[in-house]
Amino acid sequence: MQKPKTKNAAPRTAKRPSAKRRRKCAYSPDEVREIFRRFAVQRPEPQGELEHVNPFTLLVAVVLSAQSTDAGVNKATRALFSVADTPERMLELGEERVGEHIRTIGLWRNKAKNVIALSQALIRDHAGEVPGDRDLLVKLPGVGRKTANVVLNMAFGQPTMAVDTHIFRIGNRLGLAPGKTPEEVEAGLLAVIPVEYMRHAHHWLILHGRYVCKARKPECQSCVIADLCKAAEKTNAIPAPLVPLGPIPEASL
Numbered sequence: 001m002q003k004p005k006t007k008n009a010a011p012r013t014a015k016r017p018s019a020k021r022r023r024k025c026a027y028s029p030d031e032v033r034e035i036f037r038r039f040a041v042q043r044p045e046p047q048g049e050l051e052h053v054n055p056f057t058l059l060v061a062v063v064l065s066a067q068s069t070d071a072g073v074n075k076a077t078r079a080l081f082s083v084a085d086t087p088e089r090m091l092e093l094g095e096e097r098v099g100e101h102i103r104t105i106g107l108w109r110n111k112a113k114n115v116i117a118l119s120q121a122l123i124r125d126h127a128g129e130v131p132g133d134r135d136l137l138v139k140l141p142g143v144g145r146k147t148a149n150v151v152l153n154m155a156f157g158q159p160t161m162a163v164d165t166h167i168f169r170i171g172n173r174l175g176l177a178p179g180k181t182p183e184e185v186e187a188g189l190l191a192v193i194p195v196e197y198m199r200h201a202h203h204w205l206i207l208h209g210r211y212v213c214k215a216r217k218p219e220c221q222s223c224v225i226a227d228l229c230k231a232a233e234k235t236n237a238i239p240a241p242l243v244p245l246g247p248i249p250e251a252s253l
Contacts, residue, residue, distance in 0.1 A: 023184070025192045026175030026230045035176075036197040038224045039204040046203035048154050050074065055130040055155035056122070057081045060090070060115055062150045063142045068105050076102045087119035087128045114142030132156040146182065149202075159198030161186050166209030167202070173213065173231045 025032065049070040052058035057077070065073045080101035084090040090098065099112035118141045122128055130151065131137060137148035149162035163171070163182035167189070171177035177188025193201050209215075212223050213231075220226050220235045 023178035023188070025177060025188065027192070027228070029192070029194075031228055032176070032192050033194050033197075035225050035228055036193060036201060036204065039208065040197060040200070042224050043200075043204060043207065046200050046207060048150070048203060048206075051077065051081075053081055053085055055151065056087060056090075057085050058155050059130050059137075059140075059143070059147070059151050060118070062147045063114055063118065064102060064105055064111050066111075066147075067107060072105055076105050087122040090115060090119040091123065111142070117141035118143070130155065132158070134160075149186075153199075153202050157199065159195070159201075161189050161193075161198075161202055163189075164206060165215075167205045169215060170205050170209045170213055173218075173233060175230050 027035070050058065050061040050065060051074045052061050060081075061073055061077055064077065080098065084093045084098070095112050095116045098115050099108055102108045102111060102115075105111060121140050122130065126136070132152065132155070134145070134148045134152060137143050137151060138145060146162045146164065149160040152158040153160045153162065161167070163186045168179075168182055168185050171179060171185040171189060177185050177192060179185035179188055189201070189205075190198075197204075212219050218231070218233055218235060220229070223229065226234070226236075
């Protein structure tokens with residue numbers, strides 16, 4: 001999962017912007033609700049694309065995904081996770097052999113060190129278990145707010161918003177949650193997305209940005225929210241494809 005490229009990005013410890021400073025969402029509450037209703041109909045059970053077998057391997061995969069693609073990480077971790085799927089096994093494998101498994105990933109040397117340090121910290125401080133708490137997660141080697149949010153959402157089902165390059169672009173391009181930093185976009189999305197959709201909102205936005213609202217040219221002809229979209233980059237004005245109407249789907253929090 002790639003980090004959004006921003007100029008003068010605020011440090012991870014920066015406080016969220018207040019409501020007074022936050023740039024305004026371009027959509028009414030009803031429009032936002034309809035956007036996410038359609039995403040829910042389109043992908044009722046969205047899944048992340050990083051392969052993992054438990055919370056620990058998910059955490060490692062997300063740490064490895066910084067400045068790398070999910071596909072590249074999956075290719076490297078399949079063999080790694082088959083022999084080291086717990087902190088204890090990863091530590092036993094050792095930094096050199098971890099490095100051999102992830103050599104095709106960018107910055108692999110530093111990432112191998114982080115994976116070993118991460119494993120040591122989990123064994124020392126958390127009895128080998130991945131904590132389901134953001135404050136504890138961000139204290140682990142190689143783990144920042146975005147990584148912690150991904151793990152909390154995917155492994156523990158918490159309604160968090162991890163802003164990667166796709167979500168940062170979508171938030172600004174659509175005017176859904178404009179912001180100069182990932183933290184501002186995160187705060188904006190948390191403020192406008194209806195609570196019943198927060199559980200899966202992170203994946204819906206990532207998948208929308210990855211496969212439809214692409215960086216170079218959005219594929220508006222394939223977009224389920226084309227008629228609602230207020231992006232200046234819209235390539236056409238066709239109505240959105242028809243989706244089934246009905247009650248708002250329930251999403252467990």
